[in-house]
Amino acid sequence: MMKQMVLQRIAIGFATLMVVSVIVFVMTSWLPGDVASIILGQAATPETLAALRAELGTDQPLIIQYFSWLGNMATGDLGISKAGGATISSLIESRIGNTMMMAGLVALVSIPISIALGLYAAMHPGTWLDRLVTFGTLSTISVPEFFIATVLVLILAVNLHWLPSTTYLTGDETTWQFLKAIAMPLFTLVIVVSAQMIRMTRAGILNVMNSPYIEMAILKGVPRKRIILRHAFFNAIGPIVNVIALNLAYLVSGVVIVETIFSYPGLAKLMIDAVQTRDLPLVQACAMIFCGTYVVLIILADVASILSNPRLRQPK
Amino acid sequence: MTDKTILDNELKYQDLDHVDKGRVEKTLAGNKGYTRREVMKLAAATGVTLAVAENMLISGNKAIAATPKKGGSVRVAIDLHGPNDNVDPRLFTSGIDYARGRAVYSSLVQHANDLTPQPELAESFEPNSNATEWTFKLRKGVEWHDGSKFTAEDVVYSMNRHLTEDSTSTIKSVMATVKEWKKTGPHEVKAIMHSPNADLPTLLGLNQNKIIKDGSKGDWIGTGPYTMESFEPGVKSVHKRNENYWREGANLDAMEITAITDPVARVNAVIAGDVDMIARVDPKAYRQIRSADGVTLTSIPAAAQLGICILKNTKPGESDDFVKGMQYIQDRERIVKRILKGEGTIGNDTPISSAHGSDWCSELAQRQFDPDKAKFHFKKSGYSNADLFVAPVTSGIEDTCLLAQANCAKIGFNLNLKKVPNDGYWGAVWMKEPMNVVTWNMRPTANSQMAIQFGPNGNWNDTFWNNKRMGELLSLSLAEIDPTKRHAMYCEMQTLIHEGSGMVIPAFSNITDAIRDNVMGMPTVPLGSLGGLEFPEFIWLA
Numbered sequence A: 001m002m003k004q005m006v007l008q009r010i011a012i013g014f015a016t017l018m019v020v021s022v023i024v025f026v027m028t029s030w031l032p033g034d035v036a037s038i039i040l041g042q043a044a045t046p047e048t049l050a051a052l053r054a055e056l057g058t059d060q061p062l063i064i065q066y067f068s069w070l071g072n073m074a075t076g077d078l079g080i081s082k083a084g085g086a087t088i089s090s091l092i093e094s095r096i097g098n099t100m101m102m103a104g105l106v107a108l109v110s111i112p113i114s115i116a117l118g119l120y121a122a123m124h125p126g127t128w129l130d131r132l133v134t135f136g137t138l139s140t141i142s143v144p145e146f147f148i149a150t151v152l153v154l155i156l157a158v159n160l161h162w163l164p165s166t167t168y169l170t171g172d173e174t175t176w177q178f179l180k181a182i183a184m185p186l187f188t189l190v191i192v193v194s195a196q197m198i199r200m201t202r203a204g205i206l207n208v209m210n211s212p213y214i215e216m217a218i219l220k221g222v223p224r225k226r227i228i229l230r231h232a233f234f235n236a237i238g239p240i241v242n243v244i245a246l247n248l249a250y251l252v253s254g255v256v257i258v259e260t261i262f263s264y265p266g267l268a269k270l271m272i273d274a275v276q277t278r279d280l281p282l283v284q285a286c287a288m289i290f291c292g293t294y295v296v297l298i299i300l301a302d303v304a305s306i307l308s309n310p311r312l313r314q315p316k
Numbered sequence B: 001m002t003d004k005t006i007l008d009n010e011l012k013y014q015d016l017d018h019v020d021k022g023r024v025e026k027t028l029a030g031n032k033g034y035t036r037r038e039v040m041k042l043a044a045a046t047g048v049t050l051a052v053a054e055n056m057l058i059s060g061n062k063a064i065a066a067t068p069k070k071g072g073s074v075r076v077a078i079d080l081h082g083p084n085d086n087v088d089p090r091l092f093t094s095g096i097d098y099a100r101g102r103a104v105y106s107s108l109v110q111h112a113n114d115l116t117p118q119p120e121l122a123e124s125f126e127p128n129s130n131a132t133e134w135t136f137k138l139r140k141g142v143e144w145h146d147g148s149k150f151t152a153e154d155v156v157y158s159m160n161r162h163l164t165e166d167s168t169s170t171i172k173s174v175m176a177t178v179k180e181w182k183k184t185g186p187h188e189v190k191a192i193m194h195s196p197n198a199d200l201p202t203l204l205g206l207n208q209n210k211i212i213k214d215g216s217k218g219d220w221i222g223t224g225p226y227t228m229e230s231f232e233p234g235v236k237s238v239h240k241r242n243e244n245y246w247r248e249g250a251n252l253d254a255m256e257i258t259a260i261t262d263p264v265a266r267v268n269a270v271i272a273g274d275v276d277m278i279a280r281v282d283p284k285a286y287r288q289i290r291s292a293d294g295v296t297l298t299s300i301p302a303a304a305q306l307g308i309c310i311l312k313n314t315k316p317g318e319s320d321d322f323v324k325g326m327q328y329i330q331d332r333e334r335i336v337k338r339i340l341k342g343e344g345t346i347g348n349d350t351p352i353s354s355a356h357g358s359d360w361c362s363e364l365a366q367r368q369f370d371p372d373k374a375k376f377h378f379k380k381s382g383y384s385n386a387d388l389f390v391a392p393v394t395s396g397i398e399d400t401c402l403l404a405q406a407n408c409a410k411i412g413f414n415l416n417l418k419k420v421p422n423d424g425y426w427g428a429v430w431m432k433e434p435m436n437v438v439t440w441n442m443r444p445t446a447n448s449q450m451a452i453q454f455g456p457n458g459n460w461n462d463t464f465w466n467n468k469r470m471g472e473l474l475s476l477s478l479a480e481i482d483p484t485k486r487h488a489m490y491c492e493m494q495t496l497i498h499e500g501s502g503m504v505i506p507a508f509s510n511i512t513d514a515i516r517d518n519v520m521g522m523p524t525v526p527l528g529s530l531g532g533l534e535f536p537e538f539i540w541l542a
Helices: A002-030 A035-043 A046-056 A062-074 A088-123 A128-142 A145-159 A175-209 A212-220 A224-253 A256-261 A267-276 A280-308 B018-032 B036-046 B050-059 B095-104 B152-160 B200-204 B263-272 B283-290 B320-328 B332-339 B354-359 B371-381 B397-410 B446-454 B468-479 B483-500
Strands: B073-078 B109-111 B117-119 B122-127 B133-138 B178-185 B188-193 B226-232 B236-241 B254-259 B295-310 B344-346 B385-390 B414-419 B435-438 B503-516
Touching: A002 A062, A002 A280, A035 A046, A062 A280, A088 A128, A088 A175, A088 A224, A088 A267, A088 A280, A128 A175, A145 A175, A145 A256, A145 B263, A175 A224, A175 A256, A212 A224, A224 A267, A224 A280, A256 A267, A256 B263, A267 A280, B073 B095, B073 B263, B095 B226, B095 B236, B095 B254, B109 B200, B117 B122, B117 B200, B122 B200, B133 B152, B152 B178, B152 B188, B263 B283, B263 B503, B283 B295, B283 B503, B295 B320, B295 B354, B295 B397, B320 B371, B320 B503, B332 B344, B332 B397, B332 B503, B354 B446, B354 B483, B371 B397, B385 B397, B397 B414, B446 B468, B446 B483, B468 B483
Parallel strands: B073 B254, B385 B414, B385 B435
Antiparallel strands: B109 B117, B122 B133, B133 B188, B178 B188, B226 B236, B236 B254, B295 B435, B295 B503, B344 B503
16 A cells, blocks of 8 residues: 555656656746857857857757757766856766755754754643744744844854854865854754744644544543643644655755855755756756655655554545 | 065055055054045055055054065955856856966966066067067976976967857957967967957957967866866865966965855955955945955956946937937946945946056046936937836946936936846847946957947947947057057047947946955956956965
8 A cells, every 4th residue: 555655656756857857948948048148148249159059059959959868867867067068967966965964964953953842832832932932933934044144144253253154165174163164054044944843843733632532632631741742743743744844855955045145065056057057957957856855755754644644544 | 565576665655556555544544543535645645655654554463575475375255156167268257267267277468467468478479560460489398287398289279269160269259350370480379360450469368368288178287377176166176386387476385266156145254264355345345344354355446337238229229319318317426436435437438447548538528417418318319218127237237227217307207227137138138128237347458348349230239339430440549559649549439439329338346356464466457356367376375
């Protein structure tokens, strides 16, 4: 049953990837200008444009460009960046490590904190700590991340000189230097993603708390802590893991602002740069990674919800 | 103070380079409570002598040394980078490409601070009597980073790459006065010209004219002061001193070139000391940098125009009165004072500024802000509204357009600002919409600056103003050697543009960067950020 579900999801995931690749390809080529006109910019002339298009192979019809990309992709060849001439695998290699490391560290810090705070707030609704958590999360949700990041830089780097203002990794720093270097983007992202997860945990559990079986447990005299940890939490886990999965996917693909402010070379900024230079193969490569991440994380979240809630295993 | 031996009491304030001037001003301002402007006036009027200047510098904890010291490493943050960072000089387009190119490769000719051509890989260069042929004697004993010998073949290959039919060079048309480059001896090459060009050596200093190995695409093997240790497009490059460099220079042990694209983050990084120098400081951040310890704002007058192109071949620009209206409504003084915060110069609707030296026509009467004249001309043109396409192509251009809009409203003219993004601007808006904003990097010669935008039927004639006399003067002036006649020709061209073209240039912005106080020897070439990106060869750490 489970196996069939997962296989089916994987098949749908592949189909999604194909559809996304077509959409992204078409949409990017609809943007004004092509890679040759962006490279040459103000210096473009009709002759140099034509020469560069011929050299890059972008004078071919779109459909041929798409299928040659797809063919290469199937053999594991991501191709060459049209804009700069570097191989796409070399461009992605270093950045995927950076992105995954940051996403992993943020998840490691933020998921336990969020679930703990969410649970605590749900156990003691209406107390001052619950109010504080609610106030704090609502504030950080409404404040844009570039604001949080810039304020942190101003205080911790420019005024106090405690932390470096940009995350500049050379690869040979000590653990302590490394932690200092990544502290600020890490902290910013933890603040940004935790808020949503805390609120979802709290709301999910309080929602379950209204169900008849919880009422039954209360009437039986089960302590509140036990009700929440044993009965409510496992039933609320579905929506919580889904929010976690979406936040993780966001950490992989959507943190362009934080990457820009801290000059942290990650995948999201690479995708934006690729779109700006109309570098189709690079855009496609990034889009496939992002889409693949979403697909995998959502499948994992669904599996987790089903494991935690046996009722979902029986399709109605 | 670059490369200059300091003699007792000989050095006056005005002889200091811009960086030290800034430091002197800052020290005075800090100690005595003078404003920067007062200090500048005071110093210029009295001629501050070295003794005084030195005291000031020492009291400000900044020692001056006359000769560069070796050692140390520097991290530089330019403003833009991405996966399109290029290896091939022929396709260089951005500051970070130029900086890396300067570090790794060399040119035949290099720009001095005043834009005069200086020998580099070419030991000497001579035109024949009518400038139809240029002969370049090449330096002997120069080696590539991989140990092989630098030869005349390398030069001929590198230079002809711009000219071929399938050339994708960004300076193909700039170099088009050359017909072909030829080897005429083991250490000699000749440029055979289509038409005479007295400015050829200056053009050879352009960043795209780097010499690469015969048959290569650059590949980061050069003859320059630094070698390329690692190169990650859109991340950084790491350079080490070329111990085998053929002349002095290459003072640092190592250099890292990266970019921080966010302007606020870039300023924060240099103030916090995470990087040693940054390119492009936004006017909004001038005060923050001036008040920070250990950092100096550098500001070099340049001909980086804030321009509005009005197309002459369509409505409404075909009406000369409409163009005049747009020119008279520009409050030039206010743009320089308020929008550029004083770090700029007033423009006279020509692309030539005082930064171009003797070719600038200072005699040409300055067009003033005159709403009454603007109203008169708009009325005469028959238009009461127009659309202006605005993208943030250079800092201050959006505010300049907003100011024009407000001033137009006061005289009953409706200027609609159509805001568009930078993304794709040069392909989709510029030279297409009837009125749009533009900026051009400063070109090394007044002739190439005007030819590019105002050469009749040129590729980038962005106001579509085709003037026959302009075309004649552009080529005549290239062959003219007599300074008086040459100046008269340049003045006539600037007058033609000022009177007849569709170009509105109310101001030029200075090149503003920020460097840490221990970085010495910064060049001041006005062609781009950080000394026209010529810094890698010259800087050293105090």
